[in-house]
Amino acid sequence: SQQGEEDPQALSIQEGENATMNCSYKTSINNLQWYRQNSGRGLVHLILIRSNEREKHSGRLRVTLDTSKKSSSLLITASRAADTASYFCATDNLEGQGFSFIFGKGTRLLVKP
């Protein structure tokens, strides 16, 4: 089953509003990462938050991590039409062989001008 589950699956807001996306996961992690994907393109790394961190900022982005609840949130403030994209959380998979990441199903964000 999916390690990361984002909600909502889709979000539509007006330009200038804030957008909040949530991610839940199931196992222990070293870190959680948020990525953005424009339609038909690869993913772009936004923020990495380590398991011993609770909050991290990068420009208009704010990420929180609650390891007791196994959840994270991504807040985009003062959204712009250019923020329209799909957003994924990813956690490192420490189980099984080797090292890999598990991606959630993503939140499709639409920012209307």
Place this chain on the structure above:
Amino acid sequence: GAVVSQHPSWVICKSGTSVKIECRSLDFQATTMFWYRQFPKQSLMLMATSNEGSKATYEQGVEKDKFLINHASLTLSTLTVTSAHPEDSSFYICSAVTGGAINQPQHFGDGTRLSIL
């Protein structure tokens, strides 16, 4: 920095053809590369993890003989879809990490859209 180039970006070919997709890290050494498959409006599904100079580790349900992965150098990994069929049509994306991989972001290529007729 940390640019990953994936080529080709779009392939259309006949059923039975083998297709090779290249993933190159342009300005860093990629100790580990990942290959994903993505269906429309869905998440990324990890297919395999490849480390330079060793055999790829495939996820459960991914056919090794169907999806051949070679990671011959620290800057290049290739995925070959052998004898492709229409059900192999999908968006394939590679990513690369450097250093110890843990607590490192992945750097993604722009993906390859594969359409099998």
